[in-house]
Every structure is written in structure tokens, then in C-alpha cells.
Amino acid sequence: MPIDSLWAPWRMQYLTQLDPNEGFKSPPAEGVPACFLCDALRFDAGSEDAQKRLVLLNDERGMILLNRYPYTTGHLLIAPRQHLGDLIDLSPQQRGNIMELTALAEQTIKLAYNPQGFNMGINLGRCAGAGLPGHLHMHVLPRWGGDTNFITTVGSIRIIPQALEESFRLLSAAMGKVAAIK
Numbered sequence: 001m002p003i004d005s006l007w008a009p010w011r012m013q014y015l016t017q018l019d020p021n022e023g024f025k026s027p028p029a030e031g032v033p034a035c036f037l038c039d040a041l042r043f044d045a046g047s048e049d050a051q052k053r054l055v056l057l058n059d060e061r062g063m064i065l066l067n068r069y070p071y072t073t074g075h076l077l078i079a080p081r082q083h084l085g086d087l088i089d090l091s092p093q094q095r096g097n098i099m100e101l102t103a104l105a106e107q108t109i110k111l112a113y114n115p116q117g118f119n120m121g122i123n124l125g126r127c128a129g130a131g132l133p134g135h136l137h138m139h140v141l142p143r144w145g146g147d148t149n150f151i152t153t154v155g156s157i158r159i160i161p162q163a164l165e166e167s168f169r170l171l172s173a174a175m176g177k178v179a180a181i182k
């Protein structure tokens, strides 16, 4: 089933926060980057600031974080360190880093959730569904048979924060194990 057929009402809250170009309409505070990915990239994974931003990994290759407005449980984002909107703007090594982190995200989600499948992809440009076109990011979504039914049944803005905390805890533990294997 294509991603866009999933019903995710909390995404409306996200979309209305964005200006037509990129980032948030009003940065949370002075000196804070308007781009939520650049904002999160400032903090080491494991720090309180990184946890608040749902960052699972932050190293020289880029960042893996939980999507705050997920299509499915365990929906991860992979972002390069560079605030760039197109794959052709990145160097071959930077593109390679994105794929390495995507594989790491896949392995982590498998360990945490044992899904039946995955959707992975990059939305380039707002018309293609990019909520933050200025800073490209890979989406990695675990999928289960019938998961759209699950989402339409339980999906609501109110339950998401708790679900996110639980997802973050589970995925952090899984990522620690994956890192230990390597």
C-alpha cells in the first residue's frame, strides 16, 4: 500500500507549523535554527536535548531520529549534516552516509519491532510531500499487514507523545545492541 494512503491526522499539525519555504514559522528561541533537523544536529545523542528531539544517533555521517509526526510506529528519519535540499547537492560520500545510516535504521527497527516490511524514501520538493524541502531526509517506515487499520483505529494527537516516548526507549535500546554487534 502506498505511503500516502495512510491516514495520519496529526500530520496536519506539523504541516501548519511550516512556512512555505522551510523550517518553522517562528523558531522556538533566538539563536535556534529554524530547521528542526539543524536544530537537533547540535546535540550529542544521549544528551537530554537530543532525547527531547528524539535523536537516536548523531555522528559525522549524519543523524537518525524518530519522526515526531509518524505515519507508523517506529517511523525514522535519516538526515545529512548539511542543510541541503537535493541529492545532487551532496557529495558522493555524503550520499553514501545516508545509505549507511538507512541500513543501520533498518537493522535497528528490525531488532526493535520485527516488522513484516519497510517503506523507505526521500520526498524532494513540497509537491512530492516534503514537509521540510530545505534539508533532505530519508524516511524509513516499518510496515505490518493491516497497519493502516491499526492507525485509523488508535491514531490521535493525544496518544502520540506517549507512543513516541515508548518508541524512543525501545529503539534506543535496539540501536545500542546493533552498535555493539558491529
Ligand SMILES: [Zn+2]
Pocket (backbone or CB within 6 Å): 035, 036, 037, 038, 039, 082, 083, 084, 134, 135
Ligand atoms: Zn537543516
